[in-house]
Amino acid sequence: MMYCKNCGKEINENADICIHCGVFTDNGHVPNRVSYTAPDKPDIGLNFISFLIPIIGFIYYAVYRESFPLKSDSCGKWALAGFLINVIIVICVCLV
Ligand SMILES: [Zn+2]
Structure with missing residues (x-):
């Protein structure tokens, strides 16, 4: 178990998002808006x-x-x- 860095509540250590406050965790799965590098x-x-x-x-x-x-x-x-x-x-x- 780990704790949300935002609200401090207990969350699953594999969770990407805190189920309590919706903030992304430090799991490194934060969606990158520019993940595709196709040139514009x-x-x-x-x-x-x-x-x-x-x-x-x-x-x-x-x-x-x-x-x-x-x-x-x-x-x-x-x-x-x-x-x-x-x-x-x-x-x-x-x-x-
Ligand atoms: Zn939280």
Whole structure:
């Protein structure tokens, strides 16, 4: 048994989080927000896919804008461009 460094109550020595106060223990399993080291930079392939299939770009943007702001921002812009072009094409087709 060990004791929580925050509230001092007894907790399981394998516990990652104190069940009493919710503070992380010293077990070394503290989730690292930057555990993945993928670089955050615009991805040409991803931009291209977003341009062709805007919905994928929009979803990517919504999901990763926190983790990869630069990458998702760039892909969101391409998705928007692709979306606008699709709209223009549809309008042209309907007008013909
Ligand atoms: Zn505690």
